[in-house]
Structures are given as C-alpha cells and as structure tokens.
Amino acid sequence: MPSVRQLLDLQAIDIDLAKRNERLGVIGERxxxxxxxxxxxxxxxxxxxxxxxxxxxxxxxxxxxxxxxxxxxxxxxxxxxxxxxxxxxxxxxxxxxxxxxxxxxxxxxxxxxxxxxxxxxxxxxxxxxxxxxxxxxxxxxxxxxxxxxxxxxxxxxxxxxxxxxxxAATVPPPDLVVYERVRKTHAGRAVAHMRNETCASCRVGVPSKIAQTVRASASPVPCPNCGLLLLAD
Ligand SMILES: [Zn+2]
The missing domain is CATH 1.10.287 (Helix Hairpins)
Structure with a gap:
C-alpha cells in the first residue's frame, strides 16, 4: 500500500489535534x-x-x-x-x-x-x-x-x-520526514487527492507521466504545482 494513504490518515489525526490544541489555547487565555x-x-x-x-x-x-x-x-x-x-x-x-x-x-x-x-x-x-x-x-x-x-x-x-x-509508526520514516516538511509549509496539510489526473487541492492538471508515477509509486509524489503529496483515488 502506498504510504501516502497512511499519511492521509495521519493528516486527519493531525488536523483534529491542531483544532483541539488551538481551542485549548483559546481556553487557556480565557x-x-x-x-x-x-x-x-x-x-x-x-x-x-x-x-x-x-x-x-x-x-x-x-x-x-x-x-x-x-x-x-x-x-x-x-x-x-x-x-x-x-x-x-x-x-x-x-x-x-x-x-x-x-x-x-x-x-x-x-x-x-x-x-x-x-x-x-x-x-x-x-x-x-x-x-x-x-x-x-x-x-x-x-x-x-x-x-x-x-x-x-x-x-x-x-x-x-x-x-x-x-x-506514524506505520509510515516509513523517510516518508514521514517528507510529510512533516510539506505540512509545515502548507498550513498543516500535506496530502491531496488526485482525481482524473488533477490535484484536488490546487485544481491544476497533473502531467500524465507524473500521474502514472503517483499511481505506481510506494513513496509520496508531490503535486508539481502546489507541492502537496498526491494520493491516487
Ligand atoms: Zn496541487
């Protein structure tokens, strides 16, 4: 299974965590x-x-x-x-x-x-x-x-x-490093779906050759336009 699918689940947990931690910050101030x-x-x-x-x-x-x-x-x-x-x-x-x-x-x-x-x-x-x-x-x-x-x-x-x-333990460490790096520069998100060879995040078409790599590769492949890691649906 490509690690990007596990990364998508990790991203869901991270987004949830960020939301809760943000609320905890607001509560802490109040x-x-x-x-x-x-x-x-x-x-x-x-x-x-x-x-x-x-x-x-x-x-x-x-x-x-x-x-x-x-x-x-x-x-x-x-x-x-x-x-x-x-x-x-x-x-x-x-x-x-x-x-x-x-x-x-x-x-x-x-x-x-x-x-x-x-x-x-x-x-x-x-x-x-x-x-x-x-x-x-x-x-x-x-x-x-x-x-x-x-x-x-x-x-x-x-x-x-x-x-x-x-x-995180289910993801190969190098892929985890890539995930953390992308997430830092993309407001907490690192993974985007690729539908009909188009990045669902930036809505820009992914060149067929790259789209093919996305489908075949076990490691994450970034969207050439926005840099999010593409997950082939
Ligand atoms: Zn994109």
Whole structure:
C-alpha cells in the first residue's frame, strides 16, 4: 500500500489535534482572565464615591436651609412680639427677614439641582452594580464551562497523541520526514487527492507521466504545482 494513504490518515489525526490544541489555547487565555470585570469594579467604586459626594452636598444644603429658616423665625418672632415699636427698627427687621428669605430660596434652588443629580448618580450606581453582579455570575459560569471543556479536550488530545504515534509508526520514516516538511509549509496539510489526473487541492492538471508515477509509486509524489503529496483515488 502506498504510504501516502497512511499519511492521509495521519493528516486527519493531525488536523483534529491542531483544532483541539488551538481551542485549548483559546481556553487557556480565557481561564483566569477577568475581561471587563476589573473595569466594572473600578467604575462601581467611582460612582459610589461620586454619589457620596453629592449626598454630602445635599446634607450641607439641608442644614444651611434649616439654619436660614431658624434665623427667619427668630427675626419674625422679634417683629411680632410687640417688643419692637420703632418703625425704623421694624423696617430693618423686615428687610433682614426678606434678605434671609432670598438666601434660603437660592439655596433651595441649588438643593433641587443637587437632588436631581443625586437621583441620577444613584440610579447609575445601582445599574452598574447590578451589571457587575450579573457579569461576575456569568464569568464564573463561563469559567466553569471552560474548565470542563478543557478537561474533555485534554483527554481527547491524549488519546489522539497515542493514535498519532501508532499511525506514524506505520509510515516509513523517510516518508514521514517528507510529510512533516510539506505540512509545515502548507498550513498543516500535506496530502491531496488526485482525481482524473488533477490535484484536488490546487485544481491544476497533473502531467500524465507524473500521474502514472503517483499511481505506481510506494513513496509520496508531490503535486508539481502546489507541492502537496498526491494520493491516487
Ligand atoms: Zn496541487
């Protein structure tokens, strides 16, 4: 039997092995890689700090407004106590109350803005916190799935490695050397079918004389165009 037929079986094992090993590489990169999680955690921290800052401004404004209300009350109780009789002094007190009232009203306007800001900051914080929790759960599930897939793949690769060794042992060593050399320069492939004296890989016709050698030879014969080892169907 021409060794190229055994090489075709070897190639099937090698392609399968390469695919599994490639997937193992991808899994290896993803295992332990937290992806967007660190950035999300940082974002949650930043949003928390920002919401705390806004809440602190709100409570400062609350106490400033309470303080101004207290001052207005004091002025007004003085005005209506009957103790102040001078109209000049009453006018001054009225002006005081009006001025403090304006300041309170300004602070209340600022407070409204701060409350809106706080509301927005708190909803963004809670949305991001939820997103982080979801991402962490998904990540853990994904890691578990990947670890399981890796175990299965590693088992498959070990079995294929054995199969490959057994298959390679059926090929004469010099042909194996040729196979390895061709495979390296042809993206993992070394064997092509020859159908109707045409290479099935590059679709270029094989000269009859070479086609004849392909059919008769026990050792691999390369396609004169692409270099893959031809297997006569
Ligand atoms: Zn070819």
């Amino acid at each position: 295992l332990g890689n937290e992806g967007e999680l660190p950035a999300l955690r940082t974002r949650v921290g930043e949003l928390g700090t920002s919401a705390e800052g806004i809440a602190a401004r709100q409570s400062e404004l609350d106490s400033a407004i309470a303080d101004l209300s207290g001052r207005i009350e004091t002025v007004e109780s003085k005005m209506y106590s009957g103790a102040v009789t001078s109209s000049r002094e009453l006018t001054d007190l009225q002006a005081d109350a009006a001025m403090i009232g304006r300041r309170r009203s300004e602070s209340e306007d600022v407070l409204l803005g701060v409350l809106v800001e706080l509301d927005e900051a708190e909803s963004e914080l809670s949305e991001t916190t939820e997103r982080l929790a979801r991402s962490e759960t998904e990540w853990l599930e994904d890691q578990e799935r990947l670890a399981q897939e890796r175990t299965v793949l590693q088992g498959g690769v070990a079995a294929l490695d054995e199969e490959r060794a057994a298959q």
